[in-house]
Amino acid sequence: MSTITDPIADFLARLRNGTRAQKPEVLVPYSKIKAEIARILKDEGYITDYLIDTSAAHPQIKITNKLANRSSAIAGLRRVSRPGLRRYVSADEIPRVLGGMGLAILSTSRGILSGREARKQKVGGELLAYVW
Numbered sequence: 283m284s285t286i287t288d289p290i291a292d293f294l295a296r297l298r299n300g301t302r303a304q305k306p307e308v309l310v311p312y313s314k315i316k317a318e319i320a321r322i323l324k325d326e327g328y329i330t331d332y333l334i335d336t337s338a339a340h341p342q343i344k345i346t347n348k349l350a351n352r353s354s355a356i357a358g359l360r361r362v363s364r365p366g367l368r369r370y371v372s373a374d375e376i377p378r379v380l381g382g383m384g385l386a387i388l389s390t391s392r393g394i395l396s397g398r399e400a401r402k403q404k405v406g407g408e409l410l411a412y413v414w
């Protein structure tokens with residue numbers, strides 16, 4: 283068994299590989315933060331659905347990709363803040379991904395939020411990832 287130093291980057295890599303291979307479903311190990319990121323992706327329309335499967339010894343999240351015309355709704359994913367270099371932004375510094383067409387995901391004092399929601403609540407935090 284290998285140790286993963288950055289579970290969020292592993293989550294994004296599995297999701298990226300699944301979308302590029304046009305897989306209808308992707309399985310990732312469960313954690314609360316990964317479940318919250320999956321919730322945001324569903325709310326913003328990047329994935330169809332997600333399901334937390336706790337029946338196995340190690341819980342997993344089953345993510346259903348949104349495929350249309352043999353292409354995924356997710357064109358790209360990028361991890362921004364990482365264990366070696368954390369990136370924090372204030373509420374007025376939250377970047378607009380692709381001029382508002384993409385999504386920034388932040389870890390704030392009010393939980394994991396999308397960039398749009400964090401701007402609305404006027405709260406900053408750690409910039410986790412970009413999705414477009």
